[in-house]
Structures are given as structure tokens and as C-alpha cells.
Amino acid sequence: MTQSAETTQNKPNNGDLGAQYVADVRQRFPAAVIDEERQTRDQLTITVKLEYLPEVVEYLYYKKGGWLPVLFGNDERTIHGNYAIYYALSMEEGEKCWIVVRALVDPARPEFPSVTVKVPAAVWGEREIRDMFGLTPAGIPDARRLVLPDDWPEDLYPLRKDSMDYRQRPAPTTNSETYSFVNDLGDSHNRIIPIGPMHVTSDEPGHFRLFVDGENIVDADYRMFYVHRGMEKTAEVRMGYHEITFLAERVCGICGYAHSIAYANTIENALDIKVPPRAQWIRTLLLESERLHSHLLNLGLVCHFSGFDSGFQQFFRVREKSMTIAEMLTGSRKTYGLNLIGGIRRDILETARKNTIALLNEMEAEVITLIDMLVNTTNFEQRTKGVGILDRKVARDYSPVGPMVRGSGFKRDVRLDHPYAAYASVPVTAFSFDSGDIAARVMVRVKEFFDSTAQCRYILDNMPTGPVLTEDFAYKPYKYALGHTEAPRGEDVHWSMTGNNQKVFRWRCRAATYANWPVLRYALQGNTVSDAALIIGSLDPCYSCTDRVTLVDVKKRKVTTVPYKDFERYGIERKRSPLAK
Amino acid sequence: MTMNSFKYIPGESHYVPEQAGVDAAVAKFKTALLHRLKRSAYVYRIDCGGCNGCEIEIFASITAIFDAERFGIKVVPSPRHADILLFTGAVTRSMRMPALRAFHGAPDPKICVSYGACGCGGGIFHDMYSVWGGSDKIVPIDLYIPGCPPTPQATIYGLAVALGLLEQKLKGKNHVEEEGEGAELIHPQTPLDVRVRIERQARLLAGYKQGREISDRFVNLLETHKLTSLKRHVQEWLEEENDPRLKEIVGQLEKTLHATLKGGSRSA
Numbered sequence: 001m002t003q004s005a006e007t008t009q010n011k012p013n014n015g016d017l018g019a020q021y022v023a024d025v026r027q028r029f030p031a032a033v034i035d036e037e038r039q040t041r042d043q044l045t046i047t048v049k050l051e052y053l054p055e056v057v058e059y060l061y062y063k064k065g066g067w068l069p070v071l072f073g074n075d076e077r078t079i080h081g082n083y084a085i086y087y088a089l090s091m092e093e094g095e096k097c098w099i100v101v102r103a104l105v106d107p108a109r110p111e112f113p114s115v116t117v118k119v120p121a122a123v124w125g126e127r128e129i130r131d132m133f134g135l136t137p138a139g140i141p142d143a144r145r146l147v148l149p150d151d152w153p154e155d156l157y158p159l160r161k162d163s164m165d166y167r168q169r170p171a172p173t174t175n176s177e178t179y180s181f182v183n184d185l186g187d188s189h190n191r192i193i194p195i196g197p198m199h200v201t202s203d204e205p206g207h208f209r210l211f212v213d214g215e216n217i218v219d220a221d222y223r224m225f226y227v228h229r230g231m232e233k234t235a236e237v238r239m240g241y242h243e244i245t246f247l248a249e250r251v252c253g254i255c256g257y258a259h260s261i262a263y264a265n266t267i268e269n270a271l272d273i274k275v276p277p278r279a280q281w282i283r284t285l286l287l288e289s290e291r292l293h294s295h296l297l298n299l300g301l302v303c304h305f306s307g308f309d310s311g312f313q314q315f316f317r318v319r320e321k322s323m324t325i326a327e328m329l330t331g332s333r334k335t336y337g338l339n340l341i342g343g344i345r346r347d348i349l350e351t352a353r354k355n356t357i358a359l360l361n362e363m364e365a366e367v368i369t370l371i372d373m374l375v376n377t378t379n380f381e382q383r384t385k386g387v388g389i390l391d392r393k394v395a396r397d398y399s400p401v402g403p404m405v406r407g408s409g410f411k412r413d414v415r416l417d418h419p420y421a422a423y424a425s426v427p428v429t430a431f432s433f434d435s436g437d438i439a440a441r442v443m444v445r446v447k448e449f450f451d452s453t454a455q456c457r458y459i460l461d462n463m464p465t466g467p468v469l470t471e472d473f474a475y476k477p478y479k480y481a482l483g484h485t486e487a488p489r490g491e492d493v494h495w496s497m498t499g500n501n502q503k504v505f506r507w508r509c510r511a512a513t514y515a516n517w518p519v520l521r522y523a524l525q526g527n528t529v530s531d532a533a534l535i536i537g538s539l540d541p542c543y544s545c546t547d548r549v550t551l552v553d554v555k556k557r558k559v560t561t562v563p564y565k566d567f568e569r570y571g572i573e574r575k576r577s578p579l580a581k
Numbered sequence: 582m583t584m585n586s587f588k589y590i591p592g593e594s595h596y597v598p599e600q601a602g603v604d605a606a607v608a609k610f611k612t613a614l615l616h617r618l619k620r621s622a623y624v625y626r627i628d629c630g631g632c633n634g635c636e637i638e639i640f641a642s643i644t645a646i647f648d649a650e651r652f653g654i655k656v657v658p659s660p661r662h663a664d665i666l667l668f669t670g671a672v673t674r675s676m677r678m679p680a681l682r683a684f685h686g687a688p689d690p691k692i693c694v695s696y697g698a699c700g701c702g703g704g705i706f707h708d709m710y711s712v713w714g715g716s717d718k719i720v721p722i723d724l725y726i727p728g729c730p731p732t733p734q735a736t737i738y739g740l741a742v743a744l745g746l747l748e749q750k751l752k753g754k755n756h757v758e759e760e761g762e763g764a765e766l767i768h769p770q771t772p773l774d775v776r777v778r779i780e781r782q783a784r785l786l787a788g789y790k791q792g793r794e795i796s797d798r799f800v801n802l803l804e805t806h807k808l809t810s811l812k813r814h815v816q817e818w819l820e821e822e823n824d825p826r827l828k829e830i831v832g833q834l835e836k837t838l839h840a841t842l843k844g845g846s847r848s849a
Contacts, residue, residue, distance in 0.1 A: 149674035149711070158710055167708045171596045175678055226675040227630040230709040247705060253634025253730060297637070316644035323641070331790070333732060334634055346788035350824035465829050467785040 017097035018044040021064060025056055032056055039481040040269045042097040042418060045086075050112055053103045057087050058118035060101070065093025067399045067412065069484075070493040070510040071115075071125035073133040075161045077107055079478060083135055085112060086508075087122070088482055088493065096417050098482055105135050114140035121399040124518060132159040142182075147225045150177050158233055159506075166230070166237045183211040185525065186218035208536070212529055220524040220532075235507040236499070241267055241475065244507060245339040248494075251511055254297065257290045257335040258487035259494070259509065265420055265483030266496035266507075267341050273473045277422070277464040279343035284422040285459045286326075286335050287485060288452040293322035294488035295445045295452075296367070298537075302442055303374060305534040306383040314370055321363040325356050343469030353460050364453045371446055384439040387527060388535035391436060394522045401515045402490020403448070404539060406432040407440035414484050414491045421485075426455050438538040448488075478505065487512050513539070598677065598713055601684060601720050610690035611723070614664065621653030622744050625663035625687065629680045629716060630673035634730040635697040639667070642733040654740050660687040665743055668716035671699040671706040677719060684720050692743050695722045696736075698729040768800045775841050776800055782837045786830045795827070799834050 022044060026033050032052035037045050048056050060066040066089035074084045082104040089099045105112050114137035115122040126137040127146035134157040137143075148158075151172035157163050183190060190211040211219045231251060235244045248263040249256035261283055268275055300315030323333045329352060330338050338345050348356075374380055390400070395408040405412050413430035415423045431447040433440035480497035490512035499505035516539050523535055603611070628636060642649045643656055657663055660683040672680065684693070695716045698704035703714035716722055726739035741747045768776050779800060784792035802814050815835065819828050 151674055151677075164710065166710055168710055169596050169713070172674065172677075177678075226679075227628075227632075227670065227673055228675065228711050229630055229671060229673055229706045230711040231706075234706060234709055250632045250634070250705060250729075253632040253637055256632070256634070297640075313645045316641070317646055320641070320646045333638070334730065336729070344788065345790075347786065347791050347826070347830075349787075349791060349826055350822070353826075465826070468788055469785050471785070 015041075017042045017095050018091065018099055020095060021060065021091060021097075021099050022046055024064065025059065028059060029056060039479075040272070043100065043269065043482055044097065045100040045102050045480075047102045047104065050103045050105065053085075053087070053101065054113050054115045054118045056101055057089070057115045057122070060089050060091070060099055061119045061121070064091060066091050066099065068119060068121040068125075069399060069401070069491060069515060070482075070495065070508065071122055071129070072495065072506075072508040072510075073105075073129040073135055073159070074497065074506045074508075075133060075159060076104075078161060080104075082106055083110070083133060085129060085135065086495065087115065087125075088495065090414070090417065090491075090493075092412060092417050098418065100482070110134055111136040111138050113138055116140050116142070120397045120518075121515075124514065131157070133157050134160065144180065147228050149225075149228065150174055158230065166233050182221045183209075183219045186211045186213065189213070190218050208532075210524065210529065210532055215528045215530070217524050217527050217529060217532065220521050232507055232509060236504055239504075240502055241341050241498075241504065244504065245341065246337055248509065249334070249336050249339075251509060252487075253334065254294050255290055255487040255489060255492070255512070257286055257338070258485040258492050259511065260339045261287060261421065262483045262485045262492045262494040263496065263507065263509065264339050264341055265485070266481055266494045267483075267498065267504075269481035269483060270479040270496065270498060271473055271476060273342050274470065275343055276467045276470055278347075278466050279468045279470075280422040281426075281459050281463050282344055282346075282348060282468065283339070284426055285348075285456055286329065286338065287421065288455045288459070289322060289325050289329070290335055291452045291488045292363070292449060292456075293319055293326070295449045296322060298445055298488075299371075299374070299442065299449075301537050302384070302438075302534070303380075305537050306377075306380050308374070308377055308380060311370065311374055311377075318363055318366045318370065321359050321366075325359050328352055328355060340469060342471060342473060343467070345469070347468050348460075348463070357457060357460055360453050360456055364450065367449060381439070383531070383534060384437065384442060384538075386435075386437050386439075387531050388438045388523045388538055389436045390519055390523045392434075394519055395436075398519045399515055400490070400519045401512050402486070402488070403441045403444040404490065404516045404519065406430065406444045408436040409434040412491075413486055415486045418484060420483075422459070426458055428455065438534060441538045475502065480506075489513055490515060598719050600718065601681065603689075603721050607689045611692065614690045614692065621655055622664045622740070623655055623657040623662050624665045624667055624740070625657055625660045625683065626667045626669070627660075627680050627683050629668055629670035629676040629700070630712060631670035631697060631699060635669040635700070638730040638733055638736060639669075639696075642736040647733040647737060649737050649740065652737070652741060652744075652746065654737070654744075660684075663687045663691065665692045665694060665740070666720075667694045667696050668720070668722070669696045669700050670716075671703040671709075671712040671714060672716055672719055673712050677713060680716075681719060692723045693720050694739065694743055695725045696739075697731060698727060701725045701727045704729065767797070768804060770804045771800055775838065778837055778841050779834055783830065783834060786833055795830055796834065799831060803838070 016038065022033070022036055025046065029052055032048045033046050034049060035047040039045060057068070061068060069088060069090055071085065071087040074086065076082060076084045085103055085105060087101045089101065091097050091099055103112065112135060114126055116126055116137065117139055123142055124146060126140055127142065127144065129135050130137060131145055131147045134155070151174050153170050153173050156170060190213055192209055192211055209221050210217050231247065235247055239247055245260045245264050248259040251259040296315050296319040300312045300319065303309070303311030303315060326335045327333050329348060330336070330346060390404065390408045392408050395405050395410060401412065409432055411430045411432040414420070415428045416430050429451050431444050433443055475498055477498055477500035480495065483494045485492050492512055493510045495508040497505040520536065520539055524532060527535060626639060641647060660666065666684060666687055668680065670676065693716070695701045699706060700716045703712055706712050707714045713719060724739060724743045726735060728735050731739065738747065780793065780796040783796035786792060787795055798818070802818065803811060806814050815831060819831060
């Protein structure tokens, strides 16, 4: 496992970025670009002809070092009569900036050429555009429903402005799950292990199907979005700008603050609001304190899954110190309710500052001991080295984020690539490892934990003076921009367009794990059933995976149900396989 | 297994689920369970579309620091072992059937708890197209643990209430406004625009909480002392606190005060 690190340097750059990419696109596709518009110093949106969309995105992605964190639709018929689709590319080789490729779709012909064929990373986004707007990605290899529940009627598209009242609850079309799971690499002789959607130790529901041959996972597929709550619709129909910062926190109960900042940044970028430096530093501090508790949580769970339960309890015990920090600085264990457009709602005074530093030091000392115990446990090494490998090439194709991509040798981190909040002034290090296995992802989190504590101390010692909030701005309609944060699980990328009624016209929120799910399949392939829980856990989305496991023997047409306990026990002990019965 | 039916609300193309019923015999046993459960209580957690905030706080409640297992409260991996079902989330469309399967899978009598703001009535998502608006829309709920998310302390308290270890404390007070009673003005001796400017400035500098605290203290000093000796008293306060940030904020407030007084004399 080779490790490398890259540290922020303050690169003074006052010029606008990204013009060269657009010039290159114009040269390569002379007839493609219709329009170009700059949002911020490092954000450019180009409108291209629909038929050129896949080629332009592919060109920027593979030829110009772009990654595709987010794509989305927008119902702009009330503005100019068409739908618009946006593909936001993060340019990370050479000049670092955002190029958003936009194309218009005629409502009379609601389809667009699928980009997924050329850039696999577009797959989930395009399926979501189909679900929510009814625009068909022509030629997409995977045309299954993604976001909407199985019992949702066809032809009712929630994010079309005129399709339905946001409160409308149509009668369920079915009482059973109709999603078809894909097993590309195996055949009908494989046994199927469905996992979920409810599971014991964990948070969000998801349904996994492992296709197995004996102990080996041949292929895997999953159905997510059991928690689709209609957040983007909620924001555009019944929230004001400030309220969405609080709504965004409810995207995820673990890294909610990162979402709140990402959203606030979209509006601040779109309207060019100058957030006071002290507010930016406090935001940065809270983002890092969120990383502390999130990484400790995942380290605890890694212990749990590798059969080291006392480690699990110890990490959770130490994690409470980071919760105390959050409570002290924000008034809530969840860093909720602190952001506004233009700044924050609380300052940090001397007592809180001193107490935070004391707690950080205590926590760091304890974690050093715990990590030492963890990495020297032989079981830990056996369970994580060489297991759940995410191949570098797969990672490049699908644009995964956070420790997942950094564990596979890419040093992607928006704190360094596109500094926001106070990251241009605070020393940040991005860590990456080449081995692509669970051990690499764990070690990325370990390194980041210590880096975060160092950042927190640096911030507390060097905080600038001045106000924490500005009210010196006015909302203008139809302005849009991206916002992004490096959440503990990877980058959250948001996009908002302001409306003309003191509400957002459209808010697009892409959480980190959304980008990581599509690659999980490849990390599972070729591993054994006993490692599945650990591999899924190493993504840090949901910890364990099953409430029960149903084994379907296709040959004998026999169904056996094994309690979750057995499955988890097998994951920990790796003896007496429930499959052997 | 009976699954819930749906009721159509005419005129709104809108459906609401009907709650899964509990028959009379089960209800009787349930009361007994609530009051006479003398052994450990097993809890099964059903996430009906929560954001993980609740789930993580449940986690915090059962691990080392808060350790709900002290009270015999144990999270179990299957609904078939459970006495208590804990429903989190606003009940998304996709989670309705899995949640009902778990509900019917747990043996009667069982206690159903609605956990968190979204569980208790759907929270911020209460009327959205993709949720049913809280766990009591699909199953009968015996106890609500509100909060976004509930703290581990609230969780343990709620479960203790569910087990009859504690009686739920409900305090109600009906205030009748008397003749001539009104809301008290704060700092009545300070001119309104002076107070407002100072407080607004303090809030921009230190946020709604500390900003209000600092401006209140500052205006109190202003009211109890003469303008000429204000500086000395402010100085004493700052020396006592020894906080560079507070010094900066109060310094700004003094400037705002003087600017306002000058401006005030001009308008008068």
C-alpha cells in the first residue's frame, strides 16, 4: 500500500477559470456550442445542441480530465419553453474549475441522447431525469426506474411544474416489489441472497441481491431510494431560501451540515454574496467536526464487522466527545440549524473555544491508542487487506467520491480542487492509497481524522474577526450556480436556480453516497458472502445489511430463510456457513 | 396477513392509508404488557424513511456512554423477537409494505413507538407526495418520542415510559390574560431605535444567541449607569471575562451606540 499526500498551497488566482476548455470544445465541435454563461470565477455553463451532448460530455470527461459528479433536469418551460438538462463536470487535471454542459429538450419530443453509453457515470442521473421529468434517455443501457417507488403510477412526473399538486398521493399501483435485479456475470444457477430493505444495526434501508455460486459473489445488484421523501419538491414548493438550509440538513443525519453548506453556497455563488470571513471559518470548523464524528462512526462499524466488538464500543465512546463539541458549538448534537444564506447564526466565544480545544486533544489521544489497537489486530488485517477491491479503472469510469475514490488511488477532494468556505486558508491534506481495498478506505479515514483535528485546532487559533452574517444582498430571479462540500463520505454537489417568488425555482442535491452506489457492484464481485457486510460497510453508507437472508436455490426451487443473526455471525466468525445447510 | 386498505379523498385525487387495526383482546394484553413487563424489553427498529439522524441517536443510546441495556432495553435483529417496535421516518411509499410486514411479523401484544419528528406526524415532509405522513398513518402508535433527532436521553426516557418504568410527565397550563396584562417591554428606558440598532449589530457579530446576551448586558449597563461612566463599567466587564472576541464585539457596540446618539441628535 503506497501512500501519498497533497497539501493545499494558497494559489493566488484572480482570473476567471475555464475559458480554455470552452475554446477547446468549440474547436473540436465547431457547430455544437450555442451559448456560454459564467456564474462564478470558476463556474461556466455552456449550452450545446442536444445531438452533441454525449460527445461533448465524453470529450470533457475523458480527454480533458473531467469527472461527472452531478447531472439533473430542470423544467424551464415557463422561462423559455423547453426542458433543460445539465451535466456538471468537475475539471481536475490542469486548470481546476466547473464546466456545466447544458442542453435543451423540446417538450414536444421529450427525449435526449443518453450519455451513459459514453460515460457510465451518468447512469443514475439519467434514470432519475426519466423518473422525475419524463424525459427519456435514448439508448441508455439500464432503463429501470430508479428514484420513484415501485407503487408509483407511470406517467406522473413529480418535478414537472404542471404535473401534479405536491401533496397528491396517488393510490399505490402494487403491493409488491416489482424491481428486476440484474445478474450479468452469472447465470440462473446462482443462488440469490436478498439483503434488506430493513437491517438491524443500521440506518437507511436498501435492498441488495447477491448472486452467489457457493461462497463466491458472482454479481450483485441493489434497489435504493426507499427513503425518497420528495426533498427537492419540498424545497421548491414550500420553503423560502433560508429554510432550505435547514431542510438540507435533513438530507442526511450524519453529514447534514455539509449539505446545508453546499446549498447555501449555491445561492451565495449565484448571487455573488460575500460571506464574512469569520462565518466561513466557523463553517469550516463545523464541517471538520462533522468529519470527526462521522469517521469515528465508520471506524467503529469496521471494528464491528471484523468481529472486534470491544473496538466498536470504544470508538462510539470516544465519538461522544465529538458530539459534545457539536452540542457546545451549535446547541445541538447534530450541528443543525446554524446556517443562513450569507453567514451563520452563532459565534464562538472564548470559553467554547478553549473547551473545544481541550476536548479535541483528549479525543485525539484516545483515538491514537484505539487505532494502534485496531491495526495491530491480526483479524483486522485479514479481513480488510485485498478485500472488496475497487479497481482504478472502474473508479475512473463512474466518478465515485470520498474515501472510496481516494482508496483507489485518486486524490480527489473538493476542499483542494475547488476550495470553498475557508479551505483556501486552512491547511488541508488529501490522502490517497493505491490498493483500492477496504484497508485503504479505512486508512484514508484514519488519516483524515487526524488531519481534521489539526484543522480544527488551526481554525480555533487563527479565526478572523468581524461579523458572522451579512444581510447586504437582494435576491434576483433565475440566477443559478453550483455549490459543493467535501462531506465525510465524499463530495456533496448541489445546484440551485433562484425563482421569482422568494423561492428556489429548482434545487438539485446530490449526496456523496449517490455517486458511490454504482461502483459497489464491482467491489462486491469476486468476494465471498462473509465479506459482503464489511464491503458494503466500507462504503460508509449503511452499516449492516440484512434483517434476514433468504436463500433461493434456483435448481431445487427451495426457499430457506436464515435469520440475520446467523448471517452476521457468519460474517464475524466465518465458520459454519448458513449456506452449507 | 392483512395489508392496509386505502381511502380515497374525493376531489383531491388523494389517498390516505387506513391504519392497521388491533383487536380488543390484543388491546387488553397490550395494557398488561405496558404495565407489567418485568423482564428485559426487546426493541426492533423500523426505518420508514428517516435521514439517519434518528438511527444514529438510537445507536448512541445503545452504546457505551448511554447504554440503554442497563435497563434491559436491547435492540434485536428480528421483529419476531420484539416487544417494542420503533418506527422512524415519515413512512415513504417504498417503506410502507416492508414496515407492515415487520409490524405483522412481531408477535402480539406489542408496543409501537413513533420516533423522531418525521415519525410523529411526518415532520417537515408531512404533506409530500412521496410519504404517508408519519407512522401512525399505517400502524397504531402507543407512544411518541419527538425530537429532530431525539437525544439519547430522550430516547431512554421514552422507552422507560413505554415500559412503565416511568409515568409520562405531562404538564398543562391554561393562561388566561387578565385585564391590562401585556407583554413586558425589554429595556423600556432605552430609546427603541438605539436598542434595536445595538441588538441588530450584536446579532450580526455574534449570532442570535450570544448576540442577544451581549446586547442585553450592554444595554443594562447603559441603563444602570450614566453615559459618562459607561466606558469604565464596560471595561470592568471585559476584564472580568478576558475574552478577546467579546472585546471586539463590545467595542463595535460602543461605536454603534455613539454613532446612533450622534445621528439621533441630528434628527431631533
